[in-house]
Amino acid sequence: MAHPQPLARSLAVVALGCALATDAGAEDPFSVVCNKTNEISAISINELRRLFTGGIKQWDSGAVVRVGIIPSDVAETKYLAALLGVTTTELLSRIQQQVFKGEMRRPAVLRSSADCIAFARSDPGAVCLADARAALPLEARAVAVR
Amino acid sequence: MPRLRMGLFPRLFGSFLLVVLFSLSSAGYLVARSVREAGFAQVEERLSYEVTMTGQMLASALFAPLAPGDATLQAPIKDLSDAVHTHLSLLTPDGVVVADSEGGTSARAEPERVPADVARALAVGRGSAVSSERGNERLWVAERISRDGQVLGIARASVPTSVIEQRVDAVEKQIAIASLIALGLGVLTALGLSLSIVRPVRRVADAARSIGSGALTTRVEISSSDEIGDLGKALNEMASQLESMLDDLSRGNADMRRVLDTVDQGLVMVAADGRLSEERSARLSEWFGTPAAGACLWDFLGQADHETHDRLYMAWSQLSDSGLPLALLLDQLPKRIRSGARAFDLDCRPVLAQPEVLESVLLVVTDITQRLEGEKRETLHRDVLRVVERAMSDRMGVLEFLQEADDLVAELSAPTTTLVAARRALHTLKGNCAMQGIASIAQLSHEIEERLDETAAFDAADLSALVARWAELREGVLPVLGSPDAIHLHSSVITSAVSALLAGEQRGKLAERMIRWTLPSVDTAIARLAEHARALAQRLDKGPIDVCCETDGTPLQGERWPAFWSAMTHAVRNAVDHGLEHPDERARQGKPELGSIAMSARMLDDELVIQLADDGRGVDWAAVADKLRRAGQPAETREQLTQGLFLDGISTAQEATTISGRGVGMGALRAAVVDLGGRIEIDSGPGSGTTLSCRFPRTAAGAVEWSEPLRRNPGPSELDNRSSATGGHAH
Numbered sequence: 054m055a056h057p058q059p060l061a062r063s064l065a066v067v068a069l070g071c072a073l074a075t076d077a078g079a080e081d082p083f084s085v086v087c088n089k090t091n092e093i094s095a096i097s098i099n100e101l102r103r104l105f106t107g108g109i110k111q112w113d114s115g116a117v118v119r120v121g122i123i124p125s126d127v128a129e130t131k132y133l134a135a136l137l138g139v140t141t142t143e144l145l146s147r148i149q150q151q152v153f154k155g156e157m158r159r160p161a162v163l164r165s166s167a168d169c170i171a172f173a174r175s176d177p178g179a180v181c182l183a184d185a186r187a188a189l190p191l192e193a194r195a196v197a198v199r
Numbered sequence: 200m201p202r203l204r205m206g207l208f209p210r211l212f213g214s215f216l217l218v219v220l221f222s223l224s225s226a227g228y229l230v231a232r233s234v235r236e237a238g239f240a241q242v243e244e245r246l247s248y249e250v251t252m253t254g255q256m257l258a259s260a261l262f263a264p265l266a267p268g269d270a271t272l273q274a275p276i277k278d279l280s281d282a283v284h285t286h287l288s289l290l291t292p293d294g295v296v297v298a299d300s301e302g303g304t305s306a307r308a309e310p311e312r313v314p315a316d317v318a319r320a321l322a323v324g325r326g327s328a329v330s331s332e333r334g335n336e337r338l339w340v341a342e343r344i345s346r347d348g349q350v351l352g353i354a355r356a357s358v359p360t361s362v363i364e365q366r367v368d369a370v371e372k373q374i375a376i377a378s379l380i381a382l383g384l385g386v387l388t389a390l391g392l393s394l395s396i397v398r399p400v401r402r403v404a405d406a407a408r409s410i411g412s413g414a415l416t417t418r419v420e421i422s423s424s425d426e427i428g429d430l431g432k433a434l435n436e437m438a439s440q441l442e443s444m445l446d447d448l449s450r451g452n453a454d455m456r457r458v459l460d461t462v463d464q465g466l467v468m469v470a471a472d473g474r475l476s477e478e479r480s481a482r483l484s485e486w487f488g489t490p491a492a493g494a495c496l497w498d499f500l501g502q503a504d505h506e507t508h509d510r511l512y513m514a515w516s517q518l519s520d521s522g523l524p525l526a527l528l529l530d531q532l533p534k535r536i537r538s539g540a541r542a543f544d545l546d547c548r549p550v551l552a553q554p555e556v557l558e559s560v561l562l563v564v565t566d567i568t569q570r571l572e573g574e575k576r577e578t579l580h581r582d583v584l585r586v587v588e589r590a591m592s593d594r595m596g597v598l599e600f601l602q603e604a605d606d607l608v609a610e611l612s613a614p615t616t617t618l619v620a621a622r623r624a625l626h627t628l629k630g631n632c633a634m635q636g637i638a639s640i641a642q643l644s645h646e647i648e649e650r651l652d653e654t655a656a657f658d659a660a661d662l663s664a665l666v667a668r669w670a671e672l673r674e675g676v677l678p679v680l681g682s683p684d685a686i687h688l689h690s691s692v693i694t695s696a697v698s699a700l701l702a703g704e705q706r707g708k709l710a711e712r713m714i715r716w717t718l719p720s721v722d723t724a725i726a727r728l729a730e731h732a733r734a735l736a737q738r739l740d741k742g743p744i745d746v747c748c749e750t751d752g753t754p755l756q757g758e759r760w761p762a763f764w765s766a767m768t769h770a771v772r773n774a775v776d777h778g779l780e781h782p783d784e785r786a787r788q789g790k791p792e793l794g795s796i797a798m799s800a801r802m803l804d805d806e807l808v809i810q811l812a813d814d815g816r817g818v819d820w821a822a823v824a825d826k827l828r829r830a831g832q833p834a835e836t837r838e839q840l841t842q843g844l845f846l847d848g849i850s851t852a853q854e855a856t857t858i859s860g861r862g863v864g865m866g867a868l869r870a871a872v873v874d875l876g877g878r879i880e881i882d883s884g885p886g887s888g889t890t891l892s893c894r895f896p897r898t899a900a901g902a903v904e905w906s907e908p909l910r911r912n913p914g915p916s917e918l919d920n921r922s923s924a925t926g927g928h929a930h
Contacts, residue, residue, distance in 0.1 A: 124262030124263065145262060146271040149260040149261060149262065149271055149272070150260070150271060150272070150274070150275055152256075152259050152260040153256050153257060153259070153260035153272060153275045154275055154278070155256065159259040159260065162262060
């Protein structure tokens with residue numbers, strides 16, 4: 054598969070930004086979800102990028118970072134890639150390379166937002182993207198992206 | 200093909216060297232093979248580990264099976280390959296390379312081109328193979344990558360076999376160097392071991408040779424406690440025992456030597472091939488000289504006598520060449536030999552290796568010269584006594600015998616005597632001596648006759664011995680008998696003559712009476728023959744016989760009558776020996792048990808008739824005829840047969856004995872009868888006995904014309920009162 058051209062990638066990011074900008078003021082469709090024991094309140098884009106590429110391996114609480122991702126071209130993954138400024142494919146390849154290199158733990162492979170919520174309530178170090186409209190249990194909570 | 204002789208050292212050294220070489224080569228081969236196998240196995244194991252780790256890492260990383268064209272992992276694979284120094288590649292489950300550490304990917308492989316390791320990994324999870332790809336040979340290891348039962352792809356690792364080979368070669372070089380060092384050490388060890396064995400063995404061998412050459416004090420220095428040390432100890436013990444045994448043997452030999460030096464017999468061992476042993480008693484060398492080394496018995500004992508040499512050689516040759524029993528062959532060896540003036544008895548005692556297999560013979564030689572001389576003197580003494588004893592009763596007869604024997608010995612010694620005449624003289628001498636009881640000369644004469652039959656010639660030594668023996672006897676007898684011319688008269692004869700003289704007997708008659716005293720008569724001669732016949736019958740185990748004598752006292756004048764009476768002894772011996780049967784045979788034939796012989800001597804008309812008759816088996820005329828024909832003589836008429844009986848060599852006896860049977864005596868008798876002008880007649884039939892009649896003209900009895908008829912006068916010469924002879928003259 055051919056790698057996306059830098060120009061196309063830039064256009065995609067711009068498009069995604071525009072789309073997000075048009076929805077400014079409105080609620081985000083997906084939110085970053087983590088375990089209730091995780092005391093982090095907000096997370097930056099850069100931190101999110103590092104979380105999903107193995108750059109951050111441990112939360113401040115001491116829990117080991119465990120990324121959850123739906124490895125297919127779904128809305129959650131697209132949203133995440135857009136947040137991180139890459140395409141879905143680039144995101145997944147990056148994750149695979151990092152895991153292959155041993156730079157990060159293998160992400161938990163999820164199939165839906167429900168899986169994401171369940172993953173977050175069960176694992177103290179879990180972090181994933183779930184439908185923002187979904188009700189979060191007590192053991193999970195959403196983290197704001199700065 | 201010559202056989203290669205190798206010493207112990209080259210054999211041991213060679214053996215050790217072979218063992219070392221074989222061990223090193225075997226070990227080298229096995230190690231090299233193991234190194235190669237282990238090298239490949241080790242590399243394969245490392246590759247397996249790397250593909251396993253790669254697979255595990257990939258399984259963690261992949262969210263889905265590898266797909267053609269996915270170059271996501273190209274860079275990580277390259278980095279990983281650089282880290283582990285191994286060529287790595289990733290393949291889709293279909294065998295399409297999606298990442299390769301050496302760069303580039305390939306298109307989907309054809310199904311039939313799928314490498315063996317990949318095919319095996321797809322089939323069973325892991326596979327390895329050596330195959331040539333990309334221009335060089337490589338060892339490939341592939342492993343299937345799966346997760347949750349789903350095949351994600353294939354991880355593959357490879358190393359060029361040349362790398363493995365280089366490593367193996369390096370190891371093999373090290374092994375080769377180590378082997379060379381080991382070989383050197385092995386050679387040195389083999390050399391040391393060989394020398395450690397060979398040197399002590401050589402010392403033992405040198406000591407054994409030294410002991411063998413007689414140095415029994417030689418000992419081996421024992422420097423080890425192993426088997427060779429035991430061998431040395433055993434050799435030392437053996438040498439000590441040998442030394443001890445040799446001392447004992449030396450003492451025994453010295454004792455034996457003293458015995459051999461002092462024993463009066465000749466003792467020597469003779470090998471089966473006749474060779475004498477070195478050890479012998481001193482007497483043998485004293486008697487026969489020192490034999491040469493390896494000399495044979497016959498050469499040693501027969502060196503001075505060819506006959507002894509030949510007899511010994513022939514008899515000894517039979518021991519090994521003949522298949523006859525050993526005892527019989529040993530019995531045929533000469534038992535007596537002469538060497539110069541000495542006589543020796545030989546006693547051969549066999550030493551058998553096994554029954555009937557002769558190993559050697561102990562020869563015992565005894566000098567019997569003195570014993571024989573003693574026996575000879577004793578025999579001569581006995582003979583002299585016997586003659587003297589006979590002379591006490593028949594002095595005239597003994598004197599006649601001596602005169603006759605002197606004549607016979609002289610005839611034998613005369614160079615002009617023919618063989619026939621000499622044979623008759625010898626035979627007559629034998630008979631007369633036997634009749635007089637002179638056994639030594641009778642036996643010697645018989646032995647000479649035996650040799651004469653074999654050689655048909657007189658041996659000068661025999662004649663010398665006979666003449667010497669006779670001279671010795673004669674010298675012993677004559678001094679006792681006094682002068683032959685002296686007349687010994689019985690006192691009764693003198694008394695009778697004196698009475699006649701006093702009674703006035705005529706002078707002529709007195710002269711006649713006195714002349715008769717000087718003449719022998721037939722009475723005496725017949726009585727002597729009768730006595731001889733009786734003695735002969737006893738000697739021949741024919742029991743007592745009845746001898747009847749009838750004589751008329753006819754005096755006999757002339758020097759040739761003694762020869763006749765001597766010859767008559769042959770007829771008497773024939774009658775007793777061949778004529779009279781054994782008492783048992785006579786009993787079977789219905790004859791009286793006692794054989795009968797009648798002798799008579801009477802003047803009938805103008806003839807003096809002397810008869811000898813027996814009642815024995817008679818002459819076997821058929822046998823006489825057969826012998827005459829075989830001798831080429833006529834045998835048709837009774838006259839021819841009768842005349843044939845008097846031919847030399849014709850006898851009806853089966854074999855000659857010391858008494859008779861040679862066919863010589865009757866010829867001598869006829870010669871004596873003819874010499875006196877008489878004739879001889881024989882009347883005989885089968886089973887009815889034989890009558891021998893010798894008829895002489897009156898003139899043969901002498902020239903004396905007697906004034907009155909002959910009458911018998913009993914005289915002292917009457918020898919046997921049992922005889923019926925009643926006539927005779929006093930002497």
